[in-house]
Amino acid sequence: MIDLTTDPYDLFATWMAKAQESELNDPNAMTLATTTPQGHPSARIVLLKSWDRQGFVFYTNLESRKSGEIRANPHVALLFHWKTRKRQIRIEGTATQVSDAEADAYFETRPRLSRIGAWASDQSRPLPERKLLEQRLESAVVQYADAPVPRPPHWSGWLVTPSAIEFWEDRDFRLHDRAVFTRAGDDWSATRLYP
Template sequence: MDEISAAEPTRLFAEWLAEAEKSEPNDPNGMALATTTPDGFPSVRMVLLKHADEAGFVFYTNLESRKGGELAANPRAALLFHWKSLRRQVRVEGPVTPVSAAEADAYFQSRARASQIGAWASAQSRPLESRFHLEKQVAAYTARYAIGTVPRPPHWSGFRVAPQRMEFWQDKAFRLHDRLIYVRDGSSWKTERLFP
């Protein structure tokens, strides 16, 4: 493959994601989300990217979950996309802000009804006494919202990671990988190549 080259990283990311959508067997929009615990330890999990543009990378979650609490305490995050079939990865670092209520409402309404019910039924990241208890919660909210639109729970919304630094990595022969970083410099980007 050619050497990585592009003037604007979000455009390059969109191209790489489009290629991943054609080749990755599962969740090409899957990304590792790293936050920090209140005592400063790293905390990482997989989430799904739901939108990306110049403003940032958007994902949704229960605001009362562990990740929601960590982002409320320290609104900074790092993301990692790894596309094994393409032998590529992208790293993103930056501050995190909540999405607007209108954005969250629109995305919530696009979800499958069962996923909407699940957002109400799950006290994400809290102890669960049994699987049966979760199933009872799902049944209760299914009955509660049997007719009409399921409203977005007040504890469920999204976050946007505004990229301040992005790194594109492409596997090359003999571990002589291609690495290109972009660092936000006001309204533009500075680029630099790194040793593999």
């Protein structure tokens, strides 16, 4: 049973640690939901790269569709689903861009070819043929052959500061255990929900 007196960040840490033990691929994968300018839902999988009591961070091209949607409406939702653990966590909050220093620090940890790929890809824009991307990648490999790969100005991260975090755990006969933690200033209030 989900303990309503638990700090939601501590509970997130516990559930994430368990997911890392059992999920074979990307336990940090999460669905990011945004909205289009017309108000339509838009979702895709991104990877959680860091988190703390300020929020949850992922990185992307700032010229991508998701970044454009976030700039137009910073209210987003995240969803972690760990089928092997029969658990999910829903997070609702507001996204803000991380600092250049934080983006630079994370960018340096990426594999070299991933850093070069950030220069080669016009993420989310039409690609006439795959060969064009491969040519751009080859050109960038040559350009940075003997040099460090700097972070492109169009590549950074988004911090999602949560206003609500809901924990869901599977139970027999669909009588699941659900609890939502809602931010009230610096504090959290918790409510158990019907399944």
